[in-house]
Amino acid sequence: MSAPPIVNVSGLRVSFWARRGEVKAVDDVSLQVKKGEIMGLAGESGCGKSTTGLAIMRLIKPPGEIKDGRIVFDGNIDVLSLGDEELRSFRWRKVSMVFQGAMNSLNPVMTVGSQIAEAISAHESAREEDMEERVAKLLEQVGMDASRAKDYPHEFSGGMRQRAVIAMALALNPELLIADEPTTALDVVVQRQILDLMIDMQRRLNLSMIFITHDLVALSEFSDKVSIMYAGRIAEVAPTSDLYGSPLHPYTQGLLESLQGIATPGKKLWSIPGAPPDLAAIPKGCRFRPRCRYAFDRCAAEEPELLPVKDGRSVACHLVNK
C-alpha cells in the first residue's frame, strides 16, 4: 500500500444559488492526486474546474456552497471539517493557490515584497531582516530581481506579476499547489516562460500540482495525469499519454479533434456541435448526450458513473462501461 494521495476528493458537490435556481457547478466529483504528481484538470469554461480547485481550499463564497463530499489531505486532514483557526493555518502552508487572473490577485496599494512577507507572517513570526531575506530568496527562485520587492504591482509587467504570485504561493513550501489558468492572460512568449518556470519549480521542490486550464496543449507537455471535466462532472481520467493517444470519452475525443484542425494546415476547423447544458437545469441521463455522436437509448435514461477502466484510467460513459 503506497503513500496516501496528497489530496483525495470524493463526491464533491458545490452549488450556487442564483435567481433562476440552484446552479450545480460541481456535481459529484471525485479525484485523487498522488504525491509529487501533476494533475491536469481541463474542460470548457464553466465546467466547474475552477470551482473544484477553490473547494479544495474551502474558498467557496456565498451564494456558493459546498453541499456534499469529502476532501482528505495527505490521508489525515479532513478539510471540510476543519475549524476556523485550523483552516487558517492549513491554508497556504499545506496547499496554496495561484488564482485565475493573477494580475488582480495582488493588492495595488501594497508592495509586492510586503504581500509575500504577509503570507509568511500570517503563519510564523520572523524578524524583519530574516523576512526580507526570505522574500528575496523567493523572488530569485522565480527568476526575479530581489530589489523589486519594494515595487508596487502596477510597476510590473504581466509576466513578472505572475512570477511574483508564484513566488508568493511557494512562500511556505506547500505540499500541493493549485494553479488556476496561470498562463491564460499572458502572451505566447511569456506563457512559455511561466510554464517552464512552473515545471522547474515542481521538479525542484517535488510539488504536487493541480493544473487547471482549458489549454490542452499545455497540459500535454507536463502533466502526469489529466482529468477532463464536463458540465460539473468528471468525464475521463487518464495518464497524459494515454489520454492524448487514445481518448475514450466522446467528449475528450471531440476536444482533441477540434485541436487537430489548428495543428494541421489544410484540415478543416471543427468543434463539437452544440453547447454545454444549463447547470441549473441539467437534463436526465448523460449530460453530454445532446452533443454526442454515439449516444444510444441508455444514455438518455441514466447518468453514467465514473468507473475505472484499465490501470489508472476511468471513464464516465455508457459506451465504454458496458
Next chain:
Amino acid sequence: MITARYLVSRTFNALVTFVIAVVLIFIIPRLMPGSPTDQFASQYRLPGPVVAELKAKFGLDQPIETQFVLYIKNVLLTFPPDFGVSYNFNPATVWSLLVYALPWTIFLLGTSSILTAILGVVLGMISAWYRGSKLEAFISSSSMLMLSVPFFWVAMILVLIFGVFLRWLPFSGAVSPSAVYRGFSIPFLLDVLYHGILPVLTLTIGSFASYTLIMKDNMVATLGEDYILTAEAKGVKKEDIMVKHAARNAVLPVMTLFVLRVGFMVGGSILTETVFSYPGIGLLLYGAVTGLDYPLIQGAFFVLAFTVILSTLVADILYTILDPRIRY
C-alpha cells in the same frame, strides 16, 4: 507617488482659482442692485473723517477701473488685506472682525471634519463587513435617515435635549459670556470645549452619513476583488483583511468625496453657527449679508474662498500621497 512638479502645478492652479475668486468678489456686489457707494454715510452714520478716508483708500467716488486697481492693491498686495471698516460694526475694521471669527470656525470645521471622517470610515467598514446583519441594517438606515434630515434641525433637537431638558450643555456662544480669560489658559480651553461640544456634535452627525454610505459601497466593491480572496487564501486574519486590504483601498475614493464636500461643510457651519450663536465666519457672513455690510461681505467671502481652496489643495495632495498608482 508625488513629484515636485505635481506639487507646483497644483499649487499654481489653486492660486489661479483664488485670484479669480478675489476678482469675482469685487465684481459681483457691484452687479447687484444697490451699489456700495450708495449705502454710505446716510444709512450708517459713519463719522465724516472716516468716510473721507474710505473714499480715498477705495476710490469710491472714482471710476470703476480705479476702484478695481485700488481693490487689488489693498486686498492682494498688502498684508493684512485691507477691506476697510465694517459698516455695521464700525469703527472695527473688517480684518479685525475676521481675525477674531476665523479661529472659531476653524475649530468647529476642523474638529468635526476629523470626527466625521473617522466615524464615516469606521461605520462604513463595519457595515460592509457585517453585511446583512442587524447592525448593518441599523447603520444603513440611520445614515439614510440622516441624509433626509436638515441638520440645523438636528442641532435644534440636540439643543432641546441637552440644553433645555437636561441642562447639561450650553447652546449659545463659544465661551461663557461673563467669563474673562487671559490667553490660552486651561480654564479657557475647557470652556471652549464645553461650548463646543454641541456645535461639533451637530456638524458631525449631519455630515457622517454620506461618508458612511460611500465607504460601505466601496468596501463591498473592494471585498469582491480578487486580492481579498488571495489574502484569505494566504491565511491572513479576518481583521487584517478588513483593515489592511479592504479598507486601505476603499478609503481612497472617500478622500475625493472629502475634497468635494468642503464646500458643503462650510455651508453646514453657517447653519450650525446660526443655531448656536457661535461667533465664527459663518455667523459673521450671515449678519453681513442680511445687514448689507459690503466691506464685511467681501472680507468674509475672501476668507471663505481662501479656506476652501486651501483645504481642497491639501486634500488633493494627501490623496496623491496615499495612492501609489497615481503618478504625476
Next chain:
Amino acid sequence: MMAKMPSDTTKGPVKPKREFGVTAFSIDVWNHKRGRVGVIIVSFFLAVALLAPWLAPYNPYSFVARPYLQPTIQHLLGTDGIGRDLLSQVIWGTRISLMIGFVVAISVIIIGSAVGLAAAYYGGPMDELLMRFTDELMVLPSLPLMIWMATMLGQSMWNTIIVLAVFGWPSMARMVRSETLSIKNRPFVDAARVSGASDVSIMTQIILPNVAPLIVANGILSIISAILGEASLSFLGLGDPFNMSWGTVLYFAQIEGAFYNNGWAWILAPGLSIAAVGLAITFVGTAITDIANPRLRSA
C-alpha cells in the same frame, strides 16, 4: 468566487419599453418593500398638501390664542410666539415645501440633462466650456452664495426656487454627461447618425431614453436636496414669511425663542415632516434603482 457564468450585459440599445409601461413599473415599486412604504408616506403628504384649506383648523397667519401654548385639543401642536396655531402652519407648510421641492427638482432635471447631454454629445470646446462652468459652480460653497443671492433678490417663494435651481443643476449635469459619454460611442448611435438623423433627434430619441433611468433616480434625490435646501434658506430667514414653509416655521421657532418657552412640539413637527418626506422619497428612489437595474440585485 462565482463560477464564470455568461452575464447578460445589454449590448444593444435599450428601446423605450412601451410594452412594460408605467403601470407595470408602478406595480413593481409597490411590491418593493421599501418602495411601498415610501409611496404611502409621500401620498399622505401630498394629500395633506392638496387638502390644506380643509384640513387646517385655523388660518396660519392669524392670532387665534395665547402665545407659547403647549399642545392642547384645540391646538394639537400648540401656538407660536405670537399666538398663531402651529398645526395649521405645518399643514400649510406642507404645500409650500413640497411645491418648491418638486418645481426645483424639475428645473434641475431639465437644465442639468440639457447641459449634460449637450456637453457629452458635442464634446470638444463646448464640453470644455460647459464643464468648466459646471465645476466652478460645484466647487464653490453653495450656501453662502445662495444666502447672498437670496438677500439680493428678496424674500419670495419664486426667488427661493430660482436660487435653489441655479445651484442644483451642476451635479445632475455631471451625472448625465458621464452616462451619455458611455452611451454615445455605442454602435447603435453611430447607426442612427449614419442614417441621417439630426443631432437633436439622436439626443432626444436615442440617447435620452437610455439615460432616463439614471435621470429619474437622481431627479428623485434632487427633490430631497431641494426640500432640504429650501428648509435651510428659510431657516436663515430668507424664505417668504407670507408663504410659510416648514423651514420658515423653524425660523420663527428660533427667533421667537421656542427653546426658552418649552416649544418642543413646535420644533419637532416641521422637522419630522421634512425627515419623513425625505426618507420616503429615498425609499422610492431606492426602489426605482433596484428595479431598473437588475444587475445590482444580488442573487
